[in-house]
Amino acid sequence: MTETGNRDPRLPWTTRTTNLAHFLTRNARRLGDRPAIIDARGTLTWSELDTRVSALAAAMRDRFGIKAGDRVLVQSPNNREITETMLACWRLGAVWVPSNYRQRPDEVAYLAQKSDVALMFCEQDFPDHATVCVEAAHKLTEVVCIGQGFGTPYDDLIAAHDGMPVSNADMDRDAPCWLFFTSGSTGRPKAVVLTHGQLTFTTLNHLNDLMPGTGPDDVSLVVAPLSHGAGMHQLVNIAAGAVSVLLPPGRFDPAVAWRLVQDHGVTNMFTVPTIVKMLTEHPSVDQFDHSSLRYIIYAGAPMYREDQKHALGKLGRVLVQYFGLGEVTGAITVLPPHDHHINDGPEARVGTCGFERTGLHVTIQNDSGAHLPPGQTGEICVAGPAVCAGYYMDDAANTKAFRDGWFLTGDLGHMEAEGYLFITGRSSDMYISGGSNVYPREIEELMLTHPALSEVAILGVPHKQWGEVGLAVCVCEAGKSVTGDEITALLKDSLAKYKLPQEYVFLDEMPKTGYGKITKKLVREALEARGVLPAK
Structure with a gap:
């Protein structure tokens, strides 16, 4: 030029x-007679x-x-x-x-x-x-x-x-x-x-950052829907010449998944934290040989620390976390196996989603686009060849999502000096109580250290005096129970008073998307249907 x-x-x-x-x-x-897809119908x-x-x-x-x-x-x-x-x-x-x-x-x-x-x-x-x-x-x-x-x-x-x-x-x-x-x-x-061009780059990036060394001798178990993140993961395996094994139709059964891992010598899979939790908490995890696994890649949401530690105890160092959105085809940060620690020492960096991916540039910016120094919370922004070409026929969404060449993720977080990223939550999840910003993720992590709690989600709900306060939606482990007062007792020594949830709702099952993700929108809709949300 x-x-x-x-x-x-x-x-x-x-x-x-x-x-x-x-x-x-x-x-x-090159690999004509080798298997590409294995399913219930054959090879x-x-x-x-x-x-x-x-x-x-x-x-x-x-x-x-x-x-x-x-x-x-x-x-x-x-x-x-x-x-x-x-x-x-x-x-x-x-x-x-x-x-x-x-x-x-x-x-x-x-x-x-x-x-x-x-x-x-x-x-x-x-x-x-x-x-x-x-x-x-x-x-x-x-x-x-x-x-x-x-x-x-x-x-x-x-x-x-x-x-x-x-x-x-x-x-x-x-x-x-x-x-x-x-x-x-x-x-x-x-x-x-x-x-x-974008997906060609992202495919190579996934191979380099998520599954190094993957090739024709590898076997991938397709766990999540191929219409979204698992489709990108399968494309990566196609590029490497690795075979994809499909689960049989019907409801997800951890025992069937582990049997396929054993029978086919599965080396990698892509899924979401809730499915990793189901896989590693099911008794079948101890009944089948899964020593062939090299990479269990999870994304879609950060994994709660207690679930992460349990999975590491069952599987060893095979977990790979990535943070990424559809708009960046999953390529923002990576936390590789060697950065997954079962103990909570300084090296564990509890709560991090890893460091920026090869060829991508990740920054923390304020509302004006200024880049913030390490430790300060702002919006996570990304630039690089993995960023999409924009939204189809949606000028308003494009204007909102892009600024000066940066894609604005809508996620809030901070970055430490060595480049590890910590997600605080979605900007839409944050609420303001008594003039102070409250980020639910911090509170949810602490709540899940209670042995009776399986899943939690905190919403900001209207309050006459404080503007908004936290409502904690909880699901208990099977056969266990806990009260709101007991949870508050756990939290009050670690959190400022304005961060403590003011209300608790207990559900038998947490609402999730079709991909197994907990979203605040679905949780809020479920509570509205039950008539338990305070009026605005």
Whole structure:
């Protein structure tokens, strides 16, 4: 570039990048007879997967007219077809739009309308979703059924176009490949635009920072929904040539997961803290051999310290935490295995989510964009090649989320001098009591040191005198109980009085998103439905 910013005509100029589907092409060439996906139906090799993806891409192109840039919606629980639709979309240069299959038909219809989809793949158990999506999206006239019962049968498309080779479309670095819908924890989901160049960088970053040394001899257990973070994790394993093992359909069963770990020599998995807690607290963790595990990657929320220590005691140093949002494809910080300590000494840095990822720049900024020094709390901001291209058709959200080239995460935290980041909480979770800021995370961590408590969430609720006070929502361990007064007695020696919860509500089960995350929005909605929230 010249000093004026104009392109120097003497230099080559291109933004061409590798199509993400080329990872499959490489594997089919080099690892053709080795397994790519293992599920209840058997084993699919890399060559077989490549052939099926080409057949599906040919069907999408020739039968439905799908071309580069078109959006394709997928409504389905985990199965091999999700991976095939993802790779077929990318092979054509189309944009993959996976939904959270647990959402209601009207919620998925919003995704279809928002992204203006041209085709939908829908698993056979969701006919109502297909119907309302066709009504909502004006370009959507046909639905492909994964299974039988409505629309065009998926397997018929594959069979009709079997053996038709389709080359990977030429790709610009900034070409969209995935509309990643946020969980909608603070409102309606936003469509994050992920690109081929961005995900290529993020894939390499994950391999370097989260799972170094991963290759074709590795085995990944797919635990979380492939529509979101687990889909990115599977892409990383595809890039490495590692096989993915799918859990059988139905309710998550820790014993089944541990059996698969033993039977297939699983070396890595991606999940969320609540699932790690379920896996390590279930008796089956002691009944199956899990010594093959090298990396259990957890994200989506920080893991409470007591749960972290229990998991380390059961599994050893295989935990990898990352902090990241869909907008940065999970690539903000990492806490690798050697930084997970079972004892609470200074080296444990209790509460940290790790240090910034390779190629990313993380800062703490105030409301004006000034960078804050170590130890001061502000908004966590990030810049680098993993940051998304923005929100699809949402100028207001883009204006709010980006400032001077920095992506504003909406999370509050501070960074110590050595670069380890500590998350205080979401800016939307903070409340002001008597003029003082209260960050629930600090209080929740202390509460969970009580042996009777399993899960907690603290909300700021209206108060006539103090403006807002804390309401603690609690779930007890099976067979145990505790009173609010007992919890307050535990907290009062460690917290200022204004931080102490003023009210306690006990639930049998904590409301969670379809991905196993506790969000304050869902907790608040559950309390409102019960009529236990104070009036504003």
